[in-house]
Amino acid sequence: MTVSIRSRLLLLVLSVLLPAIAAALWVISQTPISAMTPAVQQVALGALLLVVLAVFGSLWMARRISAPMHALKHAAARLQAGEPVARNITGIVECDAVAAALAAAADGLRRSRAELEREVAAAVIRTRESEQRISRSQHIEALGRLTGGVAHEFNNLLGVISNSAYLMQRHATAAEFQAPLAATLRAVDVGSRLTQQLLRLAAQQPVCARPVDLADALHELRDLLQAVMGARTEVTVAVAAGTPRVTVDANELELALTNLSLNARDAMPLGGHLRLQARRAHADEVPDLPAGNFVLITVSDDGLGIDDDAAGRVFEPFFTTKEAGQGTGLSLAQVMGFCVQAGGTARLTSTEGLGTTVSLLLPACEEAPALAAMSPRTPEHSIDGARLLLVEDNDDLAEVTEALLSRLGCEVQRAADPQGALRLIADEPAFDVVLSDIKMPGGMDGLGLARVLRELCPDLPVVLISGYAEQPADHDDFVMLDKPCPPTKLIAALHEAIEGPAAHH
Ligand SMILES: Nc1ncnc2c1ncn2[C@@H]1O[C@H](COP(=O)(O)OP(=O)(O)OP(=O)(O)O)[C@@H](O)[C@H]1O
Ligand SMILES: [Mg+2]
Missing domain, CATH: 3.40.50.2300 (Response regulator)
Known part of the structure; x- marks a missing residue:
């Protein structure tokens, strides 16, 4: 059975007062009114007054207790709705303790809900970025395959032209053929350099990979890059202690870092800072790569930066925001080709007006592989009779x-x-x-x-x-x-x- 506080108090007061009042009424009832002394009359009046006072007193008390209870009920409802709960002081110790516990629970609940919302939002962003990266890299891979295929066919044609011209040059009797033949060979040379560049960005060009110590390589490159960047830009190099070596073609690495520095120079017409850094990559920095240890090389500038749309396309071959004749759009494609060929990848992050960072992720070389073979480069020899x-x-x-x-x-x-x-x-x-x-x-x-x-x-x-x-x-x-x-x-x-x-x- 549920009974309100007010009824309980009323019953309590009446049960205490009732025997006394009953006794007083009995005494009065035994005495005829005419025989009632003033003293008995006073007792009767006092008893009546006491009853009235007790009833009002208990009602007042009940009200004082039930008001904080209502406040607690209200606080619990707010807690359920996820709203903030105020820490009310009611004057009743027990109620205050419950109110404080409710307010603390509401605070904790709000904090963990906010935390959860933040984590969900971050997970959604991570998933979206990962999807974008994958589709971008598939797009670039397809372009690379196409470019590589075309360059391969072109190479065969250049081979035919080069060998034929060489033959004709050695045996042509007419002197007037010598100049055009020399021009043909020069054109073949230029063409083959272009196809090498295309194959390089398609990650299909033979490389001479060997373990490279980045502390040595980057510090050696610093002076060259400082010369490229000019006096208004300060070039700094920092390689963390214990950075593993990377197995790459040192010339390609140098070319990639030079290309990145040239981009940084273009983005900092008034000069600025160029920072080259290298360290071991953390596991969460290599989400879309096969398991293993990676080294992170970053090239950062504090130049003009680039907007998000363009940043999504910079690794595409021939993508450039520069005016015709100013840029071919092949440098970052070379950088990506170089990283992919080494088993890694490249990324660009940029904030307009603040600067750009290009990160190269390359597999760490924990053991020293054998050195690459020399490529034969000697003056003309005879293979007569072979x-x-x-x-x-x-x-x-x-x-x-x-x-x-x-x-x-x-x-x-x-x-x-x-x-x-x-x-x-x-x-x-x-x-x-x-x-x-x-x-x-x-x-x-x-x-x-x-x-x-x-x-x-x-x-x-x-x-x-x-x-x-x-x-x-x-x-x-x-x-x-x-x-x-x-x-x-x-x-x-x-x-x-x-x-x-x-x-x-
Ligand atoms: N550090 C950078 N800051 C701002 N934008 C950059 C940076 N690096 C690259 N970009 C943007 O990426 C585009 C592509 O760069 P990429 O190096 O591939 O080609 P390019 O510099 O335009 O031409 P080139 O082949 O002659 O280097 C650039 O046109 C530029 O818009
Ligand atoms: Mg460039």
Whole structure:
């Protein structure tokens, strides 16, 4: 049964007073009114007064107690609705303690709700950013593949032109052909540099990777970058102690950092600060990369910055906000290609008016791998009389290369694929050297052929040539050449493979 405080108090007071009042009434009732002395009359009046006072007193008391109770009920309702609860002082110790507990609970609840909302919002932002990064990197990857494919085809064409022009130059009798032929070779040279650049940004260019100590590399580069940036910009380098080495092509790293510095210079026309920093990356800084240790290199400027829309596109090949003739839009694509080829990635964060930071994430090299092989670079050599097996799937390039090598005194046999090459070697095992393209259709590529030959005929040197190579893990066991390869370099490499100890394994 539920009874209100007011009723309880009333009952309590009446139960205490009732016997006394009853006794007083009984005494009065035994006495006739005429015989009532003034004293009895006073007792009767007093009893009546007492009853009235007791009733009003209990009502007042009940009111004093129930008001704080209502306040507590109100506070509990606010707590339930998630609203702030005031810490009311009621004057009743127990009620004040409950009110304080309710107010504290409301505070705690509000804090944890705000915390939860913050965490949910941060998780949503992280997911969105990750999705954007993935779709951006897929877009750039697709552009890179396209660029790489075009550059590969272009390289083969340049190879045909280069070898043909070289042949004609050596044997053309008419003097008037010499100048156009020299111009052709120069144009091929320029073209091949362009294709190298395109292949580099498509991360498909052969690289000469070795472990690089960033403390050495960045400090050595500082003076060069200071010269690039000019006196109005201060260049600082900070490499954290214990930063692991990275396995990269040192020239490509230098090119990437120079490209980033040039961008920073353009973004700081009045000068400023350029900071190069390197340290081990934290696990939460490499969300979309395969597991492993990474090194973070950042290049920061306090220049003009770039808006969010443009920042999302900067790594796309040919994206530039500069005026025609001022920028090609290839530098950041090179930076991304370099990082991807090394097994990492690149990111750009920018705040308009405050500056830009480009971060390179590169896999840490915890152990020291073997040093990369030298690339043959010697003056013209004779390969007269060498029996050479040429493995090349592009007919035009094979034809012109065969013609070139035959003119130089080589006895050339051709195979269009590794299987054909293996058949020829089985029939006639007297070759002095094998010259093979790396990228070939079908199951086995040039590198696979080279590995099989190392098992079958360990004394037969193999020279690999490609402009489309992914860096094979054990490439330094073979001589590697870039395509298109200038004939003098090709001859030197073949000569060294046949004669020199460096190419034999
Ligand atoms: N540090 C930077 N501050 C502000 N914007 C930058 C910065 N670095 C790059 N950008 C923006 O990214 C775009 C692309 O840069 P990227 O280096 O690839 O090409 P580019 O500098 O325009 O031309 P180039 O190929 O000659 O270097 C730039 O046009 C510029 O808008
Ligand atoms: Mg640039």
